[in-house]
Amino acid sequence: MTALLDRIAKAASTTAFGLSALAVAFFLFAAAVVVGFLFWQTNKLFTDQVLATLTAESRILSSELKVGGQGKLIETVTALSRPEGLGLYYLADTSGSKIAGNLNRIPPELDTDGHGGVFSYQPSEGDGPAHLAVAIPVDLGPDLRLIVGRDVEDQRAFANSIRSVFLLGFGLLSIVGLLGGLAVSRRIVNRMDQITATSRQIMDGDLSQRIPTTGRGGELDGLASNLNEMLDRIESLMNGLREVSDNIAHDLKTPLNRLRNSAEAALRDSRGEDAYREGLERTIEKADELIKTFNALLLIARLEAGPLEDSTETFDLGRLVADVSELYSPAAEEAGFALAIEVEQGVFVCGNRQLIGQAMANLIDNAIKYSRGGEPGSTITVRAYRLDGQPAISVGDHGPGITEADRERALKRFVRLEASRTKPGTGLGLSLVAAVARLHHGEVRLEDNYPGLKVVLLLSSKCLIATAEGQGVAAAGIAAQ
């Protein structure tokens, strides 16, 4: 019972309830104004009607007096004064003593010098409740006083019944409105309670919780599914963070340990200055490796945190690809590779040139590192093209490739598939490429190059700048210079 009261109190204190109570109050006020006006109008209509009747009657009676004299008037008044009739009369002489009529006395509420008005009187027979009546005096000259009235008790009863119907209606409206408000707020409170409970569980550390949705698609469902999407994102970020801290432990601690070892070994070395020098050189080398890993981590974290502030520019993707390839081609040739460049002209993109260049450099560097050069057919193919309206860069080699099962894993941070453990590198190259792709709302695809690996860096079609035919030609001109 108290629980129910609690819930009701809770519902009553909600915004939803407050709003519905306010709406009910406004509605009642408007209804009261309308009803009051109606009531006043009706009352006026009835009163006017009664007054018109009384005026007509007084005119008839005064003409009776003129035509038939006092006797005729007394006769008529007496005839009209039926006990059950609605007409009320009082005829008196100048001294004030009653000559005829069904009223017992001049009602004290009426002005003695002759204005009409409302009064209450006791009907002649019986001792029921006093009735309400309206009367006006009739001017019959100095010798007679006549008051003509009308019983309006029926109208009063009618008005009373209307008033109670309205009061009842208002009461009912308020109660139903407030109960409705309570019911609505109970529903909202229930949904809110679900959301609150879920968020509390999440605050307690269970990030897998999600807010239930009804599937009816209301705004609360919209809110819930938005919150759920936000939670998905937070969960994936949290998982990423956890993964990173696990991997930092491994990939930063190991070189840190090596650095420490080499410094210690140099200190212990008995050869003196030369050994110290060598040791310090090794230490710097190891510190540099650490710094590189650190920088890579920070950059990836920065890219995943959201777009970079005004660092986008419009450039010719083909030209960038040709440029970076040109930078690498002597090194590739020395390693025994032929670098084949296939560039589609006029692919203008809006993006971060440095980052896309970096991503390409990583891909070419990987291709050189992980496939064998100096063999027939050891070609690395670099392409810039449009794939279904999306700007794309691909780097393909004919090395051992990555098995389909390992492809998704290879894009994750710090993942170094077995072969790479012996190769230098931070293990972050492909993850950085993936982060650059995400920054440009694109994706990275690892494909079979039959044989070998082909990495495709796809940028969003939004990054593609619409090019007219002429621009493509102009770009070709620039590239040729």
Added chain:
Amino acid sequence: MTNSGSSVFQTAGLPRRLGDSRLNSERSEDEGRTQIMRVLVIEDDKETALFLQKSLKENGHTADLAHDGEAGLSLAADGAYDVLIVDRMLPRLDGLSLIKSLRTEGNRTPVLILSALGEVDDRVKGLRAGGDDYLTKPYAYSELLARVEALGRRTAPEEQQTRYSVGDLVLDRLSHRVTRGGEHILLQPREYRLLEYLMQHAGQVVTRTMLLEHVWDYHFDPQTNVIDVHVSRLRAKIDKNFDKPLLHTVRGAGYTIRDGPA
């Protein structure tokens, strides 16, 4: 196989080869060749500041120190320095505001910004604020020295020369012709740009990162020895058939082109 190890943005600075410690003694032998510069180091970390002061002195330059932004600004505004080294995060007045107020006062002293923030957009912000060069911490001293010397030279009038010559090697910027001992040397466009940059900084050490930034306009570390291969190709063209080599490798730092002892 794993395709994941590779390079990342990196910023200027880490020598690909070792032997930084030897650089100082090596450089001091030809001290006369590099212009002596007055440098103001505005850096709140005293240890770093003292290290820079000591190292710059060893290389024949003079260095004053300021440990916060306000002190740095008043020194920079009063003294005639050749180069300012400004840390980006300083107490009292941050590095970028310092540079901005210097520039509004019309002070055009070249500024090298040092920053722990190395991301792409931070570099852009730094240069937009009026900085001339940007170096990310942690950096190698050899990289810093090379950049400071390159910046100090920028104010020198010979910058807009149309002809560079080192020994008998001549580069004509109008006709894009390179000759050595009167003999025409045919260079690829990129090799020409590389030589032009080296000759513009003749007698100074130019690091691999500086070459990558100025000749290729990339601000990332390509990890592999891509620059070395380009330089050795250039060297094959300009030095191979001649007795006296002009393009030298400075161990632990980079390259220099000069007519002098190897």
